[in-house]
Amino acid sequence: MEVKLHDIGEGMTEATINAFLVGVGEQVRADQPLVEVQTDKMTAEIPAPANGIIKGFNVKEGDTIRVGETVLIMGSGKASTAAKRASSATAQKTRIMASPFTRKLAREAGIPLEKVRGSGPAGRIMDEDIHSHLQVEPPPQETPVRTEADSIPFRGRRKQIASKMVRSVRTIPHCTHFEEIDVTELLAWKRDVPDVSMGAFFIKALSICLKEFPIFNGRLDEEQECVHLQHAHHIGVAVDTEEGLIVPVIRHVEEKTLKDIQKELKALTNKALNQTLTVKEASGGTFTVSNVGPLGGSIGATPIINEPEVALISFHKTKKRPMVNESDEIVIRSMMNVSMSFDHRVADGGTAVRFTNRLRDFIEKPGILLMEMI
Amino acid sequence: MVEKRDLMVIGGGPGGYHAALRAAQLGKQVTLIEQGEIGGACLNEGCIPSKILTHFASEFRKQGHLQKMGMVMGEASIDLAKLKSFREEKIKGLRAGVEGLLRSRGVEVINGTASFLSENRIGIESGHQFSLFEFKQAIVAIGGKMVYPPGISMESPFVLTEREALTMTEIPEGLIVSGHDYVAIEIAAAYAALGSTVTLLMEGRLPFDQSIEREMKRLLKKQKVSVVTEVTIMSVSDDGGVEVDYESSAGTRQVNGTHLVLCGKSEADLSRAGLDRLPLECEGGKIKVDGEGRTSIPGVWAIGDVTPGPGLAIKAIKEGKVAAGAIAGDKGEVDLEWLPAIVQMDPPVACAGWSEEEAENRGYEVVCSEYPFRANGFAGLKEETDGMIKIVSEKGTSLILGIHMIGSGAVELISAGVLGLEMAARAEDFTFPLYPHPSSNEALMEAVEELTGHAVHLQRRRKKAVQ
Numbered sequence: 001m002e003v004k005l006h007d008i009g010e011g012m013t014e015a016t017i018n019a020f021l022v023g024v025g026e027q028v029r030a031d032q033p034l035v036e037v038q039t040d041k042m043t044a045e046i047p048a049p050a051n052g053i054i055k056g057f058n059v060k061e062g063d064t065i066r067v068g069e070t071v072l073i074m075g076s077g078k079a080s081t082a083a084k085r086a087s088s089a090t091a092q093k094t095r096i097m098a099s100p101f102t103r104k105l106a107r108e109a110g111i112p113l114e115k116v117r118g119s120g121p122a123g124r125i126m127d128e129d130i131h132s133h134l135q136v137e138p139p140p141q142e143t144p145v146r147t148e149a150d151s152i153p154f155r156g157r158r159k160q161i162a163s164k165m166v167r168s169v170r171t172i173p174h175c176t177h178f179e180e181i182d183v184t185e186l187l188a189w190k191r192d193v194p195d196v197s198m199g200a201f202f203i204k205a206l207s208i209c210l211k212e213f214p215i216f217n218g219r220l221d222e223e224q225e226c227v228h229l230q231h232a233h234h235i236g237v238a239v240d241t242e243e244g245l246i247v248p249v250i251r252h253v254e255e256k257t258l259k260d261i262q263k264e265l266k267a268l269t270n271k272a273l274n275q276t277l278t279v280k281e282a283s284g285g286t287f288t289v290s291n292v293g294p295l296g297g298s299i300g301a302t303p304i305i306n307e308p309e310v311a312l313i314s315f316h317k318t319k320k321r322p323m324v325n326e327s328d329e330i331v332i333r334s335m336m337n338v339s340m341s342f343d344h345r346v347a348d349g350g351t352a353v354r355f356t357n358r359l360r361d362f363i364e365k366p367g368i369l370l371m372e373m374i
Numbered sequence: 375m376v377e378k379r380d381l382m383v384i385g386g387g388p389g390g391y392h393a394a395l396r397a398a399q400l401g402k403q404v405t406l407i408e409q410g411e412i413g414g415a416c417l418n419e420g421c422i423p424s425k426i427l428t429h430f431a432s433e434f435r436k437q438g439h440l441q442k443m444g445m446v447m448g449e450a451s452i453d454l455a456k457l458k459s460f461r462e463e464k465i466k467g468l469r470a471g472v473e474g475l476l477r478s479r480g481v482e483v484i485n486g487t488a489s490f491l492s493e494n495r496i497g498i499e500s501g502h503q504f505s506l507f508e509f510k511q512a513i514v515a516i517g518g519k520m521v522y523p524p525g526i527s528m529e530s531p532f533v534l535t536e537r538e539a540l541t542m543t544e545i546p547e548g549l550i551v552s553g554h555d556y557v558a559i560e561i562a563a564a565y566a567a568l569g570s571t572v573t574l575l576m577e578g579r580l581p582f583d584q585s586i587e588r589e590m591k592r593l594l595k596k597q598k599v600s601v602v603t604e605v606t607i608m609s610v611s612d613d614g615g616v617e618v619d620y621e622s623s624a625g626t627r628q629v630n631g632t633h634l635v636l637c638g639k640s641e642a643d644l645s646r647a648g649l650d651r652l653p654l655e656c657e658g659g660k661i662k663v664d665g666e667g668r669t670s671i672p673g674v675w676a677i678g679d680v681t682p683g684p685g686l687a688i689k690a691i692k693e694g695k696v697a698a699g700a701i702a703g704d705k706g707e708v709d710l711e712w713l714p715a716i717v718q719m720d721p722p723v724a725c726a727g728w729s730e731e732e733a734e735n736r737g738y739e740v741v742c743s744e745y746p747f748r749a750n751g752f753a754g755l756k757e758e759t760d761g762m763i764k765i766v767s768e769k770g771t772s773l774i775l776g777i778h779m780i781g782s783g784a785v786e787l788i789s790a791g792v793l794g795l796e797m798a799a800r801a802e803d804f805t806f807p808l809y810p811h812p813s814s815n816e817a818l819m820e821a822v823e824e825l826t827g828h829a830v831h832l833q834r835r836r837k838k839a840v841q
Contacts, residue, residue, distance in 0.1 A: 024737065093736060093737050093738060094736055095768075095773060095775065095798065096798070097773070097798040098798060099796070099797045099798065100796050100797070103707075104705075107705050107706075107707055108705045122771055122773070122800070124798065
């Protein structure tokens with residue numbers, strides 16, 4: 001029986017083998033985790049489809065394989081003595097057929113030999129294999145050589161993000177509108193509740209706005225010609241990691257307190273940074289928030305919707321600015337801009353403006369939020 | 375005043391001086407700091423003195439054969455005082471050679487004790503003088519320290535370290551050698567050849583393929599070395615000699631001798647050279663490095679016994695060259711997979727690659743052959759017919775996975791084996807080339823031929839054709 005890499009999350013096409021959790025010859029039970037894999041977003045375990053024995057692995061730790069490729073072979077019955085002898089995790093052939101000179105070529109080109117398919121006798125890696133591998137897949141430049149242009153890899157998560165963004169922009173007629181919000185009072189309010197971050201407050205306030213404007217928590221079904229207005233508020237939070245953007249999801253925000261949201265936001269952000277998110281934690285969002293304020297600098301953006309969602313909102317840097325108050329006085333206020341992109345097929349500008357107006361009210365007068373608490 | 379340097383190498387042992395010379399060859403301005411003698415423990419106290427002793431013992435054993443061939447000489451005797459002056463002269467000569475090389479490459483050599491003051495500064499103490507240096511790159515090559523089993527008094531005149539054993543002034547009558555690696559075997563075999571009654575107490579098993587281990591034990595026994603493996607020493611008492619109580623699988627035993635030689639283990643000493651002031655990432659008490667010798671601190675490199683792996687000069691030398699290359703912009707790699715293991719007993723042991731058991735554990739279906747040196751004509755005429763060669767290969771592909779030998783010339787012969795392993799050679803790659811005749815080299819060729827039962831000089835095949 002072949003155990004293959006199956007689609008364990010939305011849109012995944014490939015995954016890297018992190019670790020084998022069983023050895024060759026080992027007896028396993030149905031649903032026992034066999035292999036840990038890392039997709040561009042999360043780590044997951046592939047379970048055993050049935051009881052049986054591990055006959056052998058078709059891949060090595062560190063390999064990146066596509067959905068549908070066979071990871072290992074399982075057999076039925078009990079482990080034999082001979083198989084047990086080779087049951088340690090290291091019981092896999094480790095000899096790479098390549099001469100030291102060929103290995104040097106690979107080293108200098110930054111190519112791991114494990115990734116090169118040998119064309120020589122018995123799969124021996126020849127110099128030409130390194131050259132042709134380089135043409136197919138140029139290696140990442142550790143220290144970019146100053147030529148006419150530097151190149152960085154466009155693979156893995158970056159490529160995944162790219163294809164998702166392209167699909168989103170091609171499918172959804174994006175419309176973005178901007179608003180400025182006075183956060184002076186929210187900052188004052190926060191001084192009394194240091195355990196709650198601005199981010200958690202925004203997420204809670206958004207959830208209340210979504211109750212009033214469920215269209216932005218919807219999902220367009222063109223085939224059925226309807227928009228499904230979802231009751232659950234699963235809010236995705238864009239996290240900027242070294243590997244690229246990841247969006248862990250806080251589920252059922254509508255049922256959670258500010259403290260719950262704060263706790264979960266912190267835990268998920270850490271997991272995203274450590275690349276330990278599970279499939280569930282990084283999928284199934286209904287609305288996305290991007291809080292770029294902490295990065296500083298940005299006053300506006302045209303964020304791309306995390307399809308199949310309908311809208312996405314970005315919170316930008318808070319700055320002290322001179323503002324004119326109702327008494328026509330110039331006062332110093334802490335101002336923050338927000339950008340909200342929405343799917344113009346399902347909502348109009350007016351609705352979006354009303355949505356952000358409501359959000360603005362909560363942020364400018366945090367006390368109002370009390371009225372909405374369950 | 376702070377003096378500025380590009381590359382400072384701390385330690386002039388085999389790793390350090392190779393790194394300094396390679397970096398200088400590649401155009402770097404190099405400063406080498408050594409607190410003792412250039413050449414380090416290897417040249418001055420370890421490898422070279424031990425090889426002089428083992429070579430002397432081996433040549434001494436040949437006298438019977440030489441007389442049998444017609445060489446006329448008087449009764450041979452041993453003059454250890456003369457051996458001592460020979461050794462000192464040779465070490466001095468080799469050391470002068472290295473110093474000359476360093477000079478010719480323009481390496482600045484400073485005699486003093488180095489100490490890191492920060493991640494880019496080193497202080498050097500030399501007598502009453504203290505100098506301060508700021509470096510761009512530094513290679514830590516300070517070697518290791520020998521650690522001996524606790525509970526045994528090293529003060530006794532009858533208990534010696536392995537280094538003291540190499541420079542004894544008389545042949546001990548009854549020698550007990552306790553150790554864990556090749557050093558203990560070499561000392562035991564050498565003194566047995568020179569006339570001592572020797573008991574070798576090994577901490578573990580002999581670290582070789584089982585066939586080689588069997589043959590080693592047989593030959594050591596033939597040379598009157600009693601070998602006991604997997605031993606734990608319980609107590610040592612000395613009163614004009616030594617009495618060692620030990621435990622092994624056979625139970626508790628006692629052995630008496632005139633001297634006990636304790637062979638230590640080389641461990642990294644991170645309290646030296648101010649290393650404990652640096653936030654160096656370590657593993658298992660040694661400095662963690664990447665494949666080129668980079669530590670967790672940019673600009674600080676480490677090689678040799680302070681880094682993980684066996685405490686061998688062979689490793690330090692490779693690491694020194696690779697680190698120096700990397701500093702000069704080359705891309706290198708330290709890969710110890712086919713590190714040969716050598717024991718300079720008589721006949722010597724030399725192995726590279728995986729044992730039969732190791733290859734099986736790695737998931738290979740293996741085919742092995744064994745070829746005795748007595749089937750080799752050249753070994754026969756030299757009367758050096760003890761020992762054998764064992765080849766481990768993969769069934770079906772005949773990929774060579776391990777070459778293990780015990781026999782005259784094995785140390786030289788293993789180089790062909792290491793090259794073959796590095797080239798990922800298969801049986802045909804060993805049997806196709808032309809071999810000098812008559813020579814011991816042919817034994818290697820025939821050992822590989824024996825994988826298919828085709829060794830010409832074997833009257834009785836040990837194994838049938840298997841492929």
